[in-house]
Amino acid sequence: MRILTGIGVSPGVAIGKAFVREPQKFNVQCRHIETHTIEDEKNRFFDSIKKTVQDIEHLITTLSFSIEDQEILETHKMILLDPELEINVLGEIEAELVCLEFALYNYFTGVIDVFDNMENEYFSQRAIDFKEVAHRLLNYLSGETDAYIEELSGEHILLMEEMPPSKVTEFAAHDVPGICAVKGSKTSHSAIIARSIGIPMVIGIPNLLKKAVEGETVIVDGRNGLVIFSPDEDTLKKYKKYRWRQIKHKDDLKYLTGKPAITRDGVRIKILNNIEFPKELDLIKQNGADGVGLFRTEFLYIDKKELPDETFQYNIYREIAEKLHPNPLVIRTFDLGGDKLSGFLNIKQERNPNLGCRGIRLSLQYTDIFRIQLRAILRAAVSGNISVMFPMITGLDDYRAAMKILRKVRAELVAEGIECSESLSVGVMIEVPSAAILADQLAKECDFFSIGTNDLIQYTLAVDRDADNVARYYSGYHPAVLHLIEITVNSAKKANIPVSICGEMASERDFIPFLIGLGIRQLSVSPSMTLITKEQVMKLDSNALAGIIPEVKSRGSITEEQEYLKQWRTEHEY
Amino acid sequence: MIEHRITITNDHGLHARPCTMIVKAAIKYRSDFQIILESEDMYINGKSVLSMLQLAAPKGTELVLKADGVDEEYLMEEIVRMFEENFEKEKLQA
Structure with missing residues (x-):
């Protein structure tokens, strides 16, 4: 039995056979070309460089590894953009009349050879960088990198170097029960998707692929971040039992699918979903959520790698809204940092992207992008129950600036004679402490609030939730966070506007009584958490919850709050 | 055209990270840039x-x-500073 420890990014247990996906080897044939196709071959070169550079930039910005990893990727980018590469490869194509693949292969083999033969070990190690870049290019050109997916089945635990975000749904479609990767982070897109679908996933295990033996039994423990190879009998038994309970619990909850979440004393709580991809709509139906409380629109960029136009966005928004109708669809405008758009916009690298030009700030700076998105939303809102919300609002000034653009965009649509919504409801994400403190003011002007706990915790406690060494500071049970949530909810109640909560706290069992006790009636959770959240809500009696709030307020530390809420729940579970 | 003589003082010499830093800086300028051993x-x-x-x-x-070109002085200033700071500054910022 071998136990490796990583970071659990999607909970649950999976048991299966190891399917090791090694970084690929390449095999290149020499194909001769005609003089008149030289230009085509050269164009393929420029195209493959462009796409590979985009892929690397995408990796740098979307998957936050260590600084070392980012530096390596920067080096890879420079290797791709190296003038020597261009001169040599294009020169060989023209002089020898060989295909691009062969010219690339020759070039990289030569370079790798030079490094392999260097005496100084520090430099000879660099051969690996050129190998990786060569792989990326040749893989792109061969286009056959995905053939292995067809071999996957319900018994395979997939072990890879890094998880391509676009592929997780494909793995799920092949019933892959669990995923492990060498690299990644809790907030990477692949992790978000794995949580949403409910596939256990563990990442951040440097020697994963070296330790794994193809076909051996492996357990993925997504809650504790463990990967266990060839478990002994007791361990396997323990996990099988756990998994069985997990499946049974899931099955037991199925009867809740079509039922509304109502507390024991008859208070209706709406359970909404956070989604990222239109593909997730099926999951919403399966789990019987009451609509979408947070549609993250970032994927429109991240998957496409080019600026999505109005028609493209309109079609997606409309399709989702129509499928959900009459249930609501809340669209959050792009919540991207400038770093994620370096491929399209000329944005300077920021020292501190989380405190930089992101969310509504980016939308207000690059108004063309914002306007296109608002046009698409206003048009789609005719076909369904759509509302919109703005991320990273810090106070009235941001909100008013965004509203000014929204009104202008609507007037333009009307002037052009294009059908659009007259009464789109507009909300504010409460995720920056200043917005929570000023919730009273914001509530007078906007139509609803949505509290984003993930960022609210991060900004209130000044802690990067992806940084391992400060992870212990990141806690939703911090009294300051609870206080800000309370201010927000009270302001919303006073102004008589709805307030929902999206973010991982919305589906934490110990936390739900506090939220309902405050008066929150909408919880937006990951699709896979829908039924568990419903079950939890249905155990509660809202009359008994009123007493929680003064108790919570009287406590001053994270530990006390956490213990109190946990104890309350265990004592009051029926 | 301007020249500047320099001695490498950082521990591992011109390995991947310094090279990447130098190229990233140099390609911002129009001037040609050569390194001579x-x-x-x-x-x-x-x-x-x-x-x-x-x-x-x-x-x-x-x-x-x-360095040779219209902005040669700026290029040289930035690159020389990198060498003098042992390619550390950017690492601290990152």
């Missing part, structure tokens, strides 16, 4: 990470930097 009679393009890595220049190596 006189002892080996090697002249390399300072905007090519490959060529620079092939120098495999360890700590203590003496190099000549040569």
Whole structure:
């Protein structure tokens, strides 16, 4: 039995056979070309460089590894953009009349050879960088990198170097029960998707692929971040039992699918979903959520790698809204940092992207992008129950600036004679402490609030939730966070506007009584958490919850709050 | 055209990270940029990470930097500063 420890990014247990996906080897044939196709071959070169550079930039910005990893990727980018590469490869194509693949292969083999033969070990190690870049290019050109997916089945635990975000749904479609990767982070897109679908996933295990033996039994423990190879009998038994309970619990909850979440004393709580991809709509139906409380629109960029136009966005928004109708669809405008758009916009690298030009700030700076998105939303809102919300609002000034653009965009649509919504409801994400403190003011002007706990915790406690060494500071049970949530909810109640909560706290069992006790009636959770959240809500009696709030307020530390809420729940579970 | 003589003082010499930093900085400018290892009679393009890595220049190596073009002074100033700061500054910022 071998136990490796990583970071659990999607909970649950999976048991299966190891399917090791090694970084690929390449095999290149020499194909001769005609003089008149030289230009085509050269164009393929420029195209493959462009796409590979985009892929690397995408990796740098979307998957936050260590600084070392980012530096390596920067080096890879420079290797791709190296003038020597261009001169040599294009020169060989023209002089020898060989295909691009062969010219690339020759070039990289030569370079790798030079490094392999260097005496100084520090430099000879660099051969690996050129190998990786060569792989990326040749893989792109061969286009056959995905053939292995067809071999996957319900018994395979997939072990890879890094998880391509676009592929997780494909793995799920092949019933892959669990995923492990060498690299990644809790907030990477692949992790978000794995949580949403409910596939256990563990990442951040440097020697994963070296330790794994193809076909051996492996357990993925997504809650504790463990990967266990060839478990002994007791361990396997323990996990099988756990998994069985997990499946049974899931099955037991199925009867809740079509039922509304109502507390024991008859208070209706709406359970909404956070989604990222239109593909997730099926999951919403399966789990019987009451609509979408947070549609993250970032994927429109991240998957496409080019600026999505109005028609493209309109079609997606409309399709989702129509499928959900009459249930609501809340669209959050792009919540991207400038770093994620370096491929399209000329944005300077920021020292501190989380405190930089992101969310509504980016939308207000690059108004063309914002306007296109608002046009698409206003048009789609005719076909369904759509509302919109703005991320990273810090106070009235941001909100008013965004509203000014929204009104202008609507007037333009009307002037052009294009059908659009007259009464789109507009909300504010409460995720920056200043917005929570000023919730009273914001509530007078906007139509609803949505509290984003993930960022609210991060900004209130000044802690990067992806940084391992400060992870212990990141806690939703911090009294300051609870206080800000309370201010927000009270302001919303006073102004008589709805307030929902999206973010991982919305589906934490110990936390739900506090939220309902405050008066929150909408919880937006990951699709896979829908039924568990419903079950939890249905155990509660809202009359008994009123007493929680003064108790919570009287406590001053994270530990006390956490213990109190946990104890309350265990004592009051029926 | 301007030249500047410099000695590598950072621990591992011109390895991947310094090379990447130099190229990233150099390609911002229009001037040509060469790095010369006189002892080996090697002249390399300072905007090519490959060529620079092939120098495999360890700590203590003496190099000549040569910039030629309209913005040569700015280029040289930035690159020389990187060498003098042992390629540390950007690492701290990152």
